[in-house]
Amino acid sequence: MQNTQKEKENLVLPGDVIATAEEYVPGKNTMENNGDVVSLAYGQLWKDDQSLTVSVLTPKRKISLHSGQIVYGQIVKMDQRRASVKVGAVFDRQLGLVEYVADGSIGMSSQYGKNNEPSMHIGDLIRAKILRIGDRGLDLGIFGKNLGVLRTLCTKCRLPMVKKNAALYCDNCERTEIRKVAEDYGNINIKEDMA
Numbered sequence: 001m002q003n004t005q006k007e008k009e010n011l012v013l014p015g016d017v018i019a020t021a022e023e024y025v026p027g028k029n030t031m032e033n034n035g036d037v038v039s040l041a042y043g044q045l046w047k048d049d050q051s052l053t054v055s056v057l058t059p060k061r062k063i064s065l066h067s068g069q070i071v072y073g074q075i076v077k078m079d080q081r082r083a084s085v086k087v088g089a090v091f092d093r094q095l096g097l098v099e100y101v102a103d104g105s106i107g108m109s110s111q112y113g114k115n116n117e118p119s120m121h122i123g124d125l126i127r128a129k130i131l132r133i134g135d136r137g138l139d140l141g142i143f144g145k146n147l148g149v150l151r152t153l154c155t156k157c158r159l160p161m162v163k164k165n166a167a168l169y170c171d172n173c174e175r176t177e178i179r180k181v182a183e184d185y186g187n188i189n190i191k192e193d194m195a
């Protein structure tokens with residue numbers, strides 16, 4: 001199963017830097033940003049060394065969701081009670097990361113940390129578990145060490161924040177923010193979703 005293993009290591013998320021623009025030309029589902037080629041989709045990295053293009057392939061397969069499955073998405077709206085999530089992909093045991101667009105939400109009642117700060121913010125990339133499939137979308141949860149925020153941009157300068165001790169830190173602004181982060185924040189490991 002060497003191939004399957006390899007495939008899964010090449011799964012990328014939106015915002016991942018996948019090459020430098022000097023090495024590769026942006027192909028499908030990618031863009032150039034400050035000299036880097038960045039992924040715009042959830043899918044498999046594909047580097048074509050003949051044409052020197054790099055793309056992200058998004059297998060669009062029909063799959064049916066069930067509770068317990070892991071999804072990836074972005075926080076798009078938040079109020080005191082719920083965080084709305086634009087789901088962009090689901091992890092399927094057989095297929096790996098599959099693009100899947102759906103609306104979801106996370107109940108916020110128990111999502112406030114010390115100082116009453118919410119544990120997520122608009123724009124955060126998250127990994128969540130489907131708790132329930134409701135009429136109005138997916139009920140998601142982020143309890144568990146592999147669940148929560150995977151990538152955060154500083155709310156001031158929009159640069160990615162790094163995990164430092166128990167908080168997230170912006171080197172540029174020298175400020176911290178609090179999130180409920182997944183254990184692999186900063187070094188996202190999609191394979192581990194199998195567990």
Ligand SMILES: [Zn+2]
Nearest residue numbers: 154157170173
């Ligand atoms: Zn900053």
